[in-house]
Structures are given as C-alpha cells and as structure tokens.
Amino acid sequence: MKDKKPKNVFREGPISSDFIGNSIYKHQTKTSIGAHNIFLGQVRADEIDGKVVSAIEYTAYEDMANQKFYEIREAAFEKFELTCMHIYHSLGTVKIGEICLFVFVSSPRRKVVFEALEFIVEAIKADVPVFGKEIFEDNSHQWKKNT
Amino acid sequence: MKDKKPKNVFREGPISSDFIGNSIYKHQTKTSIGAHNIFLGQVRADEIDGKVVSAIEYTAYEDMANQKFYEIREAAFEKFELTCMHIYHSLGTVKIGEICLFVFVSSPRRKVVFEALEFIVEAIKADVPVFGKEIFEDNSHQWKKNT
C-alpha cells in the first residue's frame, strides 16, 4: 500500500462525515485488518479577547506540504506495521464544527494503530507548511499557530 | 455529557460505516471540540491451523458488561478533559471485515483524546465480560481470547 510519489493530500473546503464514513466502508474488504484508528481535527469556536472564531481559512505551500506528508507516510510505514494509512487536509474556508484534518490508520493489531496515529498527527502539526487564518465573527482575523 | 446510569452499549450485528459517519456528523454542532479520536475493531480473517475465520459470534453477560462500560466511561471522564465519549459493541454475528467495536472520544485538544482512547479500549478488552466464538469456514469454532 505504499505510494511511489507524493499524492495530493489537500481537499478544497471541509471534509464531510459522508466522506469519512465511505472511507471506513471501503476498508471492509481488507480482512487482515483488526483495528482502525481515526483522528479528526475540527475547527473550534475559540474566544480570543472577547471575539469568537467563526472559521479558519487554510493555505499551504502545497508542493512542500505534499512532500512532507509523503515523508511522514513513509516514516510511519517504516516504523509501524500498518496495513494502510490515509491523510486528508482541507484548504480554503472551514467553518467552526467542520472537519479540517482526517488521518486514518489500519493494522492487524490495535497497539500499533495508537502509536502510529499519534506519531503521524504530531508530525503533521510540526512539519507541514499549512497556514491558518482565524476569522472572527466581526471579520477581523489572527493567524493560528500550532502548539 | 455524563450519564447517570448504565445505558445499553450493545447493538445487534455489525456496526455500519453509515452509523459511524452519522455519529461524526452529529458532533459538528459542538463547536468547543477541536479533536476527535475514533477506534474501530474489525473482525479479521485469521488463519488458525489451516482454517480461516469467517465470522465472530459475540455474546455477553450484558448487565455486568453495561455496568463495566459505565465504570470505564466514568473513569475516563474523571481522568481526562473530554467533551463527549461514545462506546458501541456488537452482539451476535459479525462477519470478517465488519466492525464490532466503535469507541469515539472528543475534546477541545488533541493530546487528551489519544490518551483517553487508548485507556478506554484497553479497559474494554480487559474488564468487560464479552465472549467471542470464532467461526471457521467449515463451521467448526474456537473461543477468542483477548491478549
């Protein structure tokens, strides 16, 4: 299940629950899988200095980001016994309550998926050049920063 | 989001990808959530002494199991800052490739969901009286045992 070169991880707009459900469905033919672990990042209505976030506008240095996603994917397959792995990240506007990141790992056994998923999500947060403009309800904005 | 008394965690037959997708959808109104983590247990076509598993038939000591699920739920809310948590487990026949366990945790922040999900899944495996009869393609069987 390894890809030979970076594929495009980005999707325009939010990632729908239907897309996620369908992705789970497609794995039901893979009968060596015993455990799936899924991480979803959802946009929070954070209150900052009295103003409430209403959406995040995502941009990315796309070529480098896809290259980094690819390296993270390769490193995860190297470190963990995974059957498959999928990563999707939004670009453009994602409103509060909507999903902007979907990471899906599957393995014969459960211990592996817990470790692998956390490794992948932390690497995405740290290494991938994606930028988030937090839009407030009054249309002012600030730039999001991963911690 | 705490329940006052044990609710029924069990569902007859496999847990569908539609049910999971819909459960994700319902959380999009909860705008304090920043991270979801989902564990899915899927029935594997294990080969044992040359015979291949085709399904697992689940039974449970239901009252005690629901009580244990409730205690695990309470302990997780106590230990971790969770916004919500859902657990569903199949009873009856679940074929290979189908999903028998769905655990869903949500929190404002990601570190919490990783720790909480693993805690909950390990506790379910260790403490809940659910029994699994692995049915082989020739209709013989053996009893599954968590490790």
Added chain:
Amino acid sequence: MLITIKYFGQIAEVTQKDEEQIEISEGLISELLSTLNTKYSDLKHKDFQIAQNQELVNLETELTGDEIALLPPFAGG
C-alpha cells in the same frame, strides 16, 4: 439458599445450559465451585473467573445469595 448461576461462552458448552438454580448452604465461593466441579467434570479443564452480583470475586469470598456467573476469558472488541 437458592442461587442463580449463569454460564457463558465455552463454559456454557460444558454445562450445556446458560443458567440454572442450585440449592446450597451458606459458605464460600470455593464450596460452590466444588459442587459445580462435581456436577460438571470438564469444568476443571476450563479457564474462567467468577462474578457474584456482577463483581469478580475469589475463592475466599463469602456467598451472598446474589447472582453468580462463570466467565470464560474476555474477548471484547
């Protein structure tokens, strides 16, 4: 006293029933187990835990008259 005993999974395969009631004098779980081992001789080859009133107990626990269950290894998930 009259105790209800539930059997699950491979234990129910040995006893050939899911549930029964047994009349037994007050005492310890170990005494109930002796009775059951006599009644179902294959039980002693099986791995199981015992719950009383839905809590796991050990052989030294006093019988309370609550529901007893013989639980083979757990296999949830």
Added chain:
Amino acid sequence: MLITIKYFGQIAEVTQKDEEQIEISEGLISELLSTLNTKYSDLKHKDFQIAQNQELVNLETELTGDEIALLPPFAGG
C-alpha cells in the same frame, strides 16, 4: 542570479504579494534575508522559517538558485 521567492500567511500580508523574483548575487541565505528586510521593514517583527527547494535551511546555507519560501508558524490540523 534570479531567485523566485514565495510568501505565505502573515508574511504575504507584510510583502503584499504571494510571490516575486529577485536578482541577487551568489551568497548565503542571510544575504538574501538582508535584502528582503530592507525592502519590507516589517519583516523583522515577524516569526518565520526559510525553505530552499522545499527544505528548511538556516542563515548560513548557500543560496542555490532554487525556489525560496518564507514560512510563518505552521497551523495544520
């Protein structure tokens, strides 16, 4: 040599453009940065990393003529 420079997020707010080409003599990343700091005085108040040919580099790295990008803090996920 002619170098393409890309700006992202709050850095693009400072430069008021997403991309430009700059003619610069061979040298280090630090020399390119000096040129940019002169051109965009608000840049020095901003937190960013520099990538050359899609790899993060530091000030002592030699300019190769590949694409340069100024990357503000990452916010994926």
